[in-house]
Amino acid sequence: MTDKFMSMKNLKFTLHSRGGKYCSKTPDYLKDHTAKTIDLVLKAAFDLGKKAMHPMFEEMDRQPPALINGNVLVHKGVRPMLETLGKDGWISASFPEKWKGDDMPASLIHCINFIFAAANYSASVYAGLTMGAANLILSFGSEKLKNIYLSPLLAGKWQGTMALTEPEAGSSLGDLCCEALPVEEGHYKINGEKIFISAGDHDGVDNVIHLMLARIKGAPSGTKGISLFLVPKFRPDEQGNLMDNDLIVTQVFHKLGYRGAPIVGLRMGEKDNCTGYLVGRENKGLSYMFQMMNGARLEVGMGATAIATAAYHAALDYCRTRHQGRKITAPKDSAPVPIIQHPDVKRMLLFQRAVAEGSLALILQCGMYEDILARDPSQTDCHLLLELLTPIAKTYPSEMGILSTSNAIQCFGGYGYCDDFPVEQHFRDMRIHTIHEGTTGIQGMDLLARKVTAENGRAMVLLKEEILLTAEKAGRWAELEDMADTLLSNITLLEKVTMEMTAVAGKKGLDAYLANATLYLEMFGIVVIAWQWLSMAQKAAEKLEQERTKKTDRLFYEGKIHVATYFYSHELARVKSLSMTLQSETMVTLAMPEVCFTD
Numbered sequence: 001m002t003d004k005f006m007s008m009k010n011l012k013f014t015l016h017s018r019g020g021k022y023c024s025k026t027p028d029y030l031k032d033h034t035a036k037t038i039d040l041v042l043k044a045a046f047d048l049g050k051k052a053m054h055p056m057f058e059e060m061d062r063q064p065p066a067l068i069n070g071n072v073l074v075h076k077g078v079r080p081m082l083e084t085l086g087k088d089g090w091i092s093a094s095f096p097e098k099w100k101g102d103d104m105p106a107s108l109i110h111c112i113n114f115i116f117a118a119a120n121y122s123a124s125v126y127a128g129l130t131m132g133a134a135n136l137i138l139s140f141g142s143e144k145l146k147n148i149y150l151s152p153l154l155a156g157k158w159q160g161t162m163a164l165t166e167p168e169a170g171s172s173l174g175d176l177c178c179e180a181l182p183v184e185e186g187h188y189k190i191n192g193e194k195i196f197i198s199a200g201d202h203d204g205v206d207n208v209i210h211l212m213l214a215r216i217k218g219a220p221s222g223t224k225g226i227s228l229f230l231v232p233k234f235r236p237d238e239q240g241n242l243m244d245n246d247l248i249v250t251q252v253f254h255k256l257g258y259r260g261a262p263i264v265g266l267r268m269g270e271k272d273n274c275t276g277y278l279v280g281r282e283n284k285g286l287s288y289m290f291q292m293m294n295g296a297r298l299e300v301g302m303g304a305t306a307i308a309t310a311a312y313h314a315a316l317d318y319c320r321t322r323h324q325g326r327k328i329t330a331p332k333d334s335a336p337v338p339i340i341q342h343p344d345v346k347r348m349l350l351f352q353r354a355v356a357e358g359s360l361a362l363i364l365q366c367g368m369y370e371d372i373l374a375r376d377p378s379q380t381d382c383h384l385l386l387e388l389l390t391p392i393a394k395t396y397p398s399e400m401g402i403l404s405t406s407n408a409i410q411c412f413g414g415y416g417y418c419d420d421f422p423v424e425q426h427f428r429d430m431r432i433h434t435i436h437e438g439t440t441g442i443q444g445m446d447l448l449a450r451k452v453t454a455e456n457g458r459a460m461v462l463l464k465e466e467i468l469l470t471a472e473k474a475g476r477w478a479e480l481e482d483m484a485d486t487l488l489s490n491i492t493l494l495e496k497v498t499m500e501m502t503a504v505a506g507k508k509g510l511d512a513y514l515a516n517a518t519l520y521l522e523m524f525g526i527v528v529i530a531w532q533w534l535s536m537a538q539k540a541a542e543k544l545e546q547e548r549t550k551k552t553d554r555l556f557y558e559g560k561i562h563v564a565t566y567f568y569s570h571e572l573a574r575v576k577s578l579s580m581t582l583q584s585e586t587m588v589t590l591a592m593p594e595v596c597f598t599d
């Protein structure tokens with residue numbers, strides 16, 4: 001098995017080749033990090049991923065978490081890994097100095113998460129969840145909550161979770177019914193059930209801190225009555241002793257993939273003694289969660305990107321060494337050739353690279369908008385762009401990653417289907433990403449109903465400006481001129497489809513408008529990734545012009561332009577057929593009566 005799970009050269013190229021007007025306008029968005037300090041951080045992350053996470057990639061999958069006597073037992077490597085991630089400051093990296101953090105910019109955090117997830121997706125999730133939970137406490141929690149909970153969480157001694165889902169409330173969180181009864185100022189008794197909670201309990205830490213959504217007794221129904229609570233597995237008393245908090249694990253789910261991390265069912269308040277602490281204000285829980293949701297959705301997209309990347313590297317390695325068949329024109333008695341020489345195998349590798357590297361570019365582009373906003377919250381255009389692109393950055397890598405890892409299996413032939421090689425695990429690990437943090441269906445509706453229409457469609461106008469800038473710049477290179485023109489005609493088509501669909505909303509109602517939201521998201525995603533590929537091709541062309549560019553680097557840049565060309569000829573072409581479906585007057589999905597789904 002190859003231990004090459006990512007390319008540092010590609011990661012650095014992508015980080016430094018982001019496009020659009022904001023990139024040049026605000027060169028200080030990476031804070032005080034120079035190329036040199038960035039290199040050092042990325043190298044340290046890579047070493048940790050390689051030494052502490054990658055070696056247990058397979059074992060964590062083969063020995064999944066188990067519920068034994070009420071305790072969730074996970075791989076023995078989880079505890080030392082979390083201790084190291086805490087001790088060496090990886091969990092606190094994005095936090096302010098007060099919390100022993102480095103105040104690291106989002107772009108760099110995304111790169112670190114990419115490296116860890118490519119090394120071992122399941123292993124990377126534990127610390128990622130803790131960072132998310134700690135972030136909520138930092139942003140909305142009282143000083144008391146911060147003082148008690150942040151340090152052990154950031155030290156990797158305690159686990160953080162996001163506990164939203166209930167048996168009857170998944171996509172529709174407004175229906176959740178976990179109850180919070182006020183008992184004294186700021187304290188509540190929690191009663192209810194949660195399911196599918198990632199890292200919801202395990203023996204790799206001493207305590208688990210749930211950032212949990214619940215409804216205060218008497219609160220309004222729906223999304224307006226949901227509050228956020230901190231619910232610890234063990235509550236620390238005044239002396240710091242950990243007391244049982246009446247929170248039990250009802251089950252550990254057996255999953256298709258991502259098996260190295262537990263997802264659990266939880267029951268709170270069986271003995272009427274589960275305490276929760278209000279975070280922020282009453283009934284604001286969902287809006288707090290949504291403020292964190294962009295980051296969480298980008299992380300899901302990055303997880304998918306990382307898995308697709310690791311699978312691509314495994315496939316590339318195999319295709320270079322596996323000899324099978326001959327070139328169609330070669331003599332029959334000639335020796336078999338490495339399969340990478342067959343055009344159809346090259347097609348599969350091109351597809352995987354196009355998906356993985358295009359997705360990485362998009363998430364880092366979003367990271368740039370996050371960083372500009374963190375520096376200067378008045379840059380509201382960046383906010384609009386980030387909002388518009390987030391459902392795409394979550395969904396494109398996740399949906400296309402399924403096809404990409406499937407192609408990785410295909411490169412291995414029969415071996416790909418067996419567990420001798422890592423690609424079958426990558427395929428299984430990939431599958432969750434279209435489901436958690438809002439399914440693809442929910443992302444499509446979010447894009448069409450909220451993001452595209454916000455501020456009278458201003459985000460679309462801004463995106464078009466960004467794309468025009470990239471096309472104009474790339475058009476200066478003769479070999480990129482066609483791609484630049486094609487991108488412009490595709491953004492015009494996307495605008496036209498958007499306007500026609502908006503007209504449908506007026507004529508036929510919201511149901512009709514949103515019926516094909518997922519297909520619209522798919523079309524939008526391809527155009528956005530084409531933009532990223534043109535931006536990368538332009539940077540590569542620029543590098544190729546420089547005489548001092550080394551020969552090996554030249555191959556890398558030439559490869560970039562080849563993959564961009566592949567994306568335009570093979571992937572962008574799909575936009576046309578999607579547009580035809582979206583422009584069709586027949587509302588076939590809406591019109592199909594449920595009763596006609598006969599057995």
Ligand SMILES: Cc1cc2nc3c(=O)[nH]c(=O)nc-3n(C[C@H](O)[C@H](O)[C@H](O)COP(=O)(O)OP(=O)(O)OC[C@H]3O[C@@H](n4cnc5c(N)ncnc54)[C@H](O)[C@@H]3O)c2cc1C
Pocket residue numbers: 162163164165169170171172195196197198199255258263432435436437438439440441442
């Ligand atoms: C491995 C794993 C890890 C998870 N981790 C966490 C976690 O850490 N914390 C947490 O709180 N939750 C977690 N979840 C739960 C996850 O977020 C939910 O499974 C997800 O939101 C979907 O909810 P559901 O399973 O109830 O599916 P449902 O909401 O029942 O959806 C089923 C299908 O119906 C579609 N659908 C539903 N409503 C609509 C609609 N209005 N319009 C169109 N289509 C619709 C969906 O798109 C989907 O295809 C995890 C789940 C898994 C499997």
